[in-house]
Amino acid sequence: VSPMFNLVISNVPGPKETLHLNGAEMLATYPVSLVLHGYALNITVVSYKNSLEFGVIGCRDTLPHIQRFLVYLEESLVELEP
Template identity: 90%
Template structure:
């Protein structure tokens, strides 16, 4: 699998642990809205963004970590296959349509009453592979801070820097009590996958 597959599996495992700790694990898997690049590796140096968002099952209903990883990989392969069959104009329409419930909810004040097509947002942002400096001081880490909107209560973002991944977890503390436990749950999920 890819680094992103493992990252999503860590998120699925952490969410499963968290929901079990709250006696709130649903029978159906949680679905993440995941931004994906539409550019090939050859086009990456051109600058700018070319992204869409896809909905990916996190396999939170699956207890076995490798089966959960396989379910996430299947879900991601399915959405990438569908995107690969679309023209750019179709991808633009798809992106708008999959975000309509959330967007309309924000504009009309119906958020929280109109369910979006996903439970949370998960982003994997590639960062620089070489160290960065400011006035001779090396940047040691870069922790992402994203946002949540009314209608979904959790955003998990990871940014790569040199040879590490830096995690940012932003959530609604009323909806998600004890969210700080996610840090331990990520670690436990990674250890579980490694073993």
């Protein structure tokens, strides 16, 4: 049975303040997720301070050229900047 959808997008709000561990500042986050059977693409977005971090993972069989998607995503985000 095929799933009703093949794209999962998660937006996880993160802290607005700087985090530290043993006195060291956390500089960035790196969201990582899974592509389950029948899904083509998972996009996870995590905010940290004043930035958005994107994690993108896709099924190689369904999206053999996922790097193109990343280029298009970056171009679109640049268009949105003030």
